[in-house]
Amino acid sequence: MKTATPASIGKVWLVGAGPGDADLLTLKAARLVGEADVVVYDNLVGGDVLKLARPDCQLIYAGKKAANHTLPQPEINDLLIDLARLGKTVVRLKGGDPFIFGRGGEEMAALRAAGIEVGVVPGVTAAAGCAAAAGFPLTHRHHAQSAVFVTGHRQHGGEIIDWPALSRTGQTLVFYMGIARAPEIATELIAHGVPGDMPAAVIRHGTLPDQQILITTLAALTPDLATSGIRPPALIIVGRTVALSPLWEG
Ligand SMILES: C[S@@+](CC[C@H](N)C(=O)[O-])C[C@H]1O[C@@H](n2cnc3c(N)ncnc32)[C@H](O)[C@@H]1O
Known part of the structure; x- marks a missing residue:
């Protein structure tokens, strides 16, 4: 049986930010970052890429914290699910390509299991x-x-x-x-x-x-x-x- 995602639930885009140079972003990645309500980003995402976000976009850092610990993966998954359930359009911005050593597969599975619609945008690995x-x-x-x-x-x-x-x-x-x-x-x-x-x-x-x-x-x-x-x-x-x-x- 298939069920449709309710219109009130937001969508999460797993977006590849490329290796650092913002000019290496895909056009689709640049457009989605510019449209997002929330961008959840990793430590390898170049600062120039984040400048493409709307002034009112909420930027959430999910990379290494001051104590040098990465936000645990289950917490990142829950964060993405919670934001989508608030009806937000979420860009989960990951260095390089989200599906190459980026845990994109794990995040996609968690989101799908929670009934959240997921889109994937490849990046230059x-x-x-x-x-x-x-x-x-x-x-x-x-x-x-x-x-x-x-x-x-x-x-x-x-x-x-x-x-x-x-x-x-x-x-x-x-x-x-x-x-x-x-x-x-x-x-x-x-x-x-x-x-x-x-x-x-x-x-x-x-x-x-x-x-x-x-x-x-x-x-x-x-x-x-x-x-x-x-x-x-x-x-x-x-x-x-x-x-x-x-x-x-x-
Ligand atoms: C968790 S993996 C993520 C890889 C990423 N998803 C990709 O497709 O490039 C992080 C590793 O990617 C490599 N990496 C990512 N960006 C890099 C860059 N600009 N220069 C050199 N190595 C890089 C490093 O080995 C780093 O430790």
Whole structure:
């Protein structure tokens, strides 16, 4: 059986804000931010994107608080449901794309379970934005036939990373949230057969005016990262296509 959402209940848009540069927003994302009654945003959403909101729009920060704790996911879900039940048009603005390591799937499921209408607007994910910012492609018919997006974030209870699969030739690896695990990533990939001279990049705040780009090799990743001082949020990208960056000196 299907039931229609009552007209008095608002709608929640899960909107991708892209990697930071407001010019990389989709037209639909920009329009929805400008129309929203409430924008609930994360810490990776660029400040210029929020300037598109109406002067009377309620801006709610759901990212890291002063104590450096993220608002727990159930609280964010409840907040979105409560706002929609007040009849608000809500934009849930997330860095990059809402469905790539953004918990967009969890929020969508919670909203649907509560009977709230959900719309999704894709955004430029960090992998695409950072590779473009550093001037190299993620795939290339001569160098990489696939690009793999991997989370470096360790869930409670650990997780299994399929290092043999990640170590196969012909792919570009993009590690989100992987800075703290850079030594493990380099060690495991080399142990599973990836050459130490494989090009590697670390990009922080890609597409933003303060972006930092490190172009190195897998073998030199850990010491070069330490010397660079690059901190999260950043991506680690490993693969032959990285050598197509104008910054590659190999
Ligand atoms: C929780 S994930 C969210 C990813 C996002 N949904 C996307 O599609 O890009 C956050 C991680 O994305 C990466 N990230 C997001 N924006 C970035 C940027 N502008 N530059 C570098 N890395 C970025 C970092 O690895 C960061 O720790």
